[in-house]
Amino acid sequence: MFNDTVLKEIEGIKAKYPDRRSALLPSLYIAQREFGWLSREAMTCVARSLNLPEAVVRGTASFYSMYKHKPAGRHVIQLCTNISCMILGAGKLVDFLETRYGVPANGTSGDGRFSLVIMECIGACGTAPAMLVNTDFYDNLSEKRIEEILENYK
Amino acid sequence: MEKVLLKNIDNPNSADIGEYRKAGGYRSLAKALQMQPADIVEEVKKSGIRGRGGAGFPTAMKWNFAMADPKFPKYLICNADEGEPGTFKDRPILEKNPHLLIEGMVISGYALGAEYGYIYLRGEYPAAKDILEGAIEQAYKENFLGDDILGKGVRFRLSVHQGAGAYICGEETALIESIEGKKGQPRTKPPFPVNVGAWSMPTIVNNVETLSNIPYIIEIGGEAYSAIGSSDCPGPKLYCVSGFVENPGVYELPMGTSLRDIIYKHAGGIKDNGKLKAVIPGGISTPVLPADAIDCAMDFVAMPKAGSMLGSGAVIVMDESVCMVRVTYRAMKFFEHESCGKCTPCREGTDWLRKILERIEHGKGREGDINLLSDVAGVMSGRTFCPLGDGAAGVVTGMIKHFRSEFEEHIRDKQCKFRN
Numbered sequence: 133m134f135n136d137t138v139l140k141e142i143e144g145i146k147a148k149y150p151d152r153r154s155a156l157l158p159s160l161y162i163a164q165r166e167f168g169w170l171s172r173e174a175m176t177c178v179a180r181s182l183n184l185p186e187a188v189v190r191g192t193a194s195f196y197s198m199y200k201h202k203p204a205g206r207h208v209i210q211l212c213t214n215i216s217c218m219i220l221g222a223g224k225l226v227d228f229l230e231t232r233y234g235v236p237a238n239g240t241s242g243d244g245r246f247s248l249v250i251m252e253c254i255g256a257c258g259t260a261p262a263m264l265v266n267t268d269f270y271d272n273l274s275e276k277r278i279e280e281i282l283e284n285y286k
Numbered sequence: 287m288e289k290v291l292l293k294n295i296d297n298p299n300s301a302d303i304g305e306y307r308k309a310g311g312y313r314s315l316a317k318a319l320q321m322q323p324a325d326i327v328e329e330v331k332k333s334g335i336r337g338r339g340g341a342g343f344p345t346a347m348k349w350n351f352a353m354a355d356p357k358f359p360k361y362l363i364c365n366a367d368e369g370e371p372g373t374f375k376d377r378p379i380l381e382k383n384p385h386l387l388i389e390g391m392v393i394s395g396y397a398l399g400a401e402y403g404y405i406y407l408r409g410e411y412p413a414a415k416d417i418l419e420g421a422i423e424q425a426y427k428e429n430f431l432g433d434d435i436l437g438k439g440v441r442f443r444l445s446v447h448q449g450a451g452a453y454i455c456g457e458e459t460a461l462i463e464s465i466e467g468k469k470g471q472p473r474t475k476p477p478f479p480v481n482v483g484a485w486s487m488p489t490i491v492n493n494v495e496t497l498s499n500i501p502y503i504i505e506i507g508g509e510a511y512s513a514i515g516s517s518d519c520p521g522p523k524l525y526c527v528s529g530f531v532e533n534p535g536v537y538e539l540p541m542g543t544s545l546r547d548i549i550y551k552h553a554g555g556i557k558d559n560g561k562l563k564a565v566i567p568g569g570i571s572t573p574v575l576p577a578d579a580i581d582c583a584m585d586f587v588a589m590p591k592a593g594s595m596l597g598s599g600a601v602i603v604m605d606e607s608v609c610m611v612r613v614t615y616r617a618m619k620f621f622e623h624e625s626c627g628k629c630t631p632c633r634e635g636t637d638w639l640r641k642i643l644e645r646i647e648h649g650k651g652r653e654g655d656i657n658l659l660s661d662v663a664g665v666m667s668g669r670t671f672c673p674l675g676d677g678a679a680g681v682v683t684g685m686i687k688h689f690r691s692e693f694e695e696h697i698r699d700k701q702c703k704f705r706n
């Protein structure tokens with residue numbers, strides 16, 4: 133079960149809505165932060181703290197692409213390949229990440245350092261191509277710039 | 287034109303309440319709280335503003351529907367899902383001018399009799415979440431939010447609800463499902479959210495940019511506002527330009543600025559003196575326009591006549607190096623991935639279209655594939671539960687209409703010859 137601090141945090145979220153189920157999405161984010169990904173155990177904790185059936189929690193979580201349903205690498209790279217990024221070379225960057233860091237699209241590198249998630253538009257089309265590393269934003273990407281950036285994520 | 291939405295954003299501390307107030311911020315709220323709610327709605331009506339979320343629905347009309355419903359509490363939800371690929375116009379407001387949005391929401395909440403507000407923020411904007419939450423905290427401290435706003439006995443409580451990566455949650459009924467902690471699948475309309483919305487109560491959903499216009503409407507009055515831009519859909523508009531232009535970015539211009547001026551006058555023309563091939567004018571759900579069709583006014587009324595839509599005002603510019611088949615294929619991969627699965631024409635149709643487009647792009651296209659694409663798109667069109675499926679079909683139909691020969695070349699030559 134979640135520790136008391138986390139339970140209190142979830143209580144605070146529940147208070148923002150007229151109905152406890154509305155706290156489900158935020159609570160799933162918390163579970164993901166606590167467990168690293170949404171394991172069965174993580175989702176059970178969410179179900180218990182919101183008093184919801186586990187099937188409801190799992191079914192809802194499966195709909196949304198930002199919840200991790202398997203363990204991820206230490207750093208998660210979310211690279212946009214939608215049209216504005218694609219026409220400015222995002223596809224080549226996907227290949228580069230695989231050859232240089234051994235991280236395949238929507239997979240994790242053998243050393244567990246990086247996971248790569250192929251994203252739809254992340255709202256940086258004017259400075260494409262763009263990515264998030266964990267929650268940090270980077271744009272105007274090139275192979276060289278990616279190398280420099282990823283130096284900071286060991 | 288004086289900047290309204292992007293006012294002050296070059297100031298590195300523009301998101302701070304002190305800076306916002308120095309620039310005149312929260313004065314419209316003080317003014318609004320001296321007015322009767324009905325008079326505020328009247329000003330919004332006179333302004334002629336239409337919603338900036340994509341559909342261009344008249345804001346005052348939506349508000350009147352919600353106000354006519356006797357049920358309370360009412361909820362005001364700001365749609366900050368900004369998921370339409372190519373769109374990055376709400377982001378500068380959220381990150382650089384959050385108090386403008388908050389002020390707009392408090393005024394709107396007061397006018398509507400809504401005491402609770404939520405900002406449904408896409409999960410992909412983690413920086414905006416921190417900035418908004420910081421700004422909300424400041425606004426509570428200075429009594430612009432809370433249970434007795436500016437000592438006038440007005441209540442408005444506001445919080446951020448973070449989405450989790452589903453484009454369909456930008457559709458207002460799916461958004462409401464999502465805020466209720468469910469899968470984001472659209473609801474049957476009617477009943478409309480203005481009558482039966484979040485937690486079954488009257489709910490007003492408006493886009494970030496729409497709500498951020500409200501303080502200015504109160505400041506200068508609806509009539510003066512209605513003189514900006516196109517007469518049948520007035521106001522300032524954020525256009526976001528990406529792709530092969532010299533100066534991509536977000537431009538605040540009078541509504542109805544021509545697509546040609548947006549590209550050549552404001553965004554600096556085609557990158558590296560390239561030649562324009564095509565423009566997607568309003569985000570990837572809107573039909574493509576060929577290079578010779580850009581002399582059109584970018585507003586909600588004129589664009590349908592020009593063969594496309596204003597959508598989110600996301601202008602994606604493509605030069606001759608760009609392959610239209612690849613663009614269509616990538617767009618369809620997006621729609622297939624984002625289809626919520628509720629209705630068959632969209633769930634199956636996007637999958638079929640993507641498969642056909644994929645084989646054409648990869649040199650495995652078959653004789654008759656172009657007609658097959660048109661057939662599938664034709665069957666989907668008008669038969670999907672929400673506009674996502676319709677949009678997906680329209681993208682294919684528009685591409686084939688203007689760039690059929692490129693599809694034919696791919697099939698005939700069994701390869702793609704383009705660089706991008």
Ligand SMILES: Cc1cc2nc3c(=O)[nH]c(=O)nc-3n(C[C@H](O)[C@H](O)[C@H](O)COP(=O)(O)O)c2cc1C
Nearest residue numbers: 337338339365367368369456457458492493496673
């Ligand atoms: C598939 C789909 C996605 C949408 N995405 C958004 C969005 O990201 N942001 C938005 O404001 N409106 C979006 N809309 C439009 C909303 O349903 C709704 O019309 C809008 O938020 C109303 O606000 P407005 O009246 O201020 O324009 C979307 C609609 C559809 C069908």
Ligand code: SF4
Nearest residue numbers: 626628629632672675
């Ligand atoms: S059109 Fe697509 S997204 Fe809309 S309800 Fe049908 S399946 Fe869902």
Ligand code: FES
Nearest residue numbers: 212217253256257
């Ligand atoms: S298309 Fe890549 S950030 Fe918008």
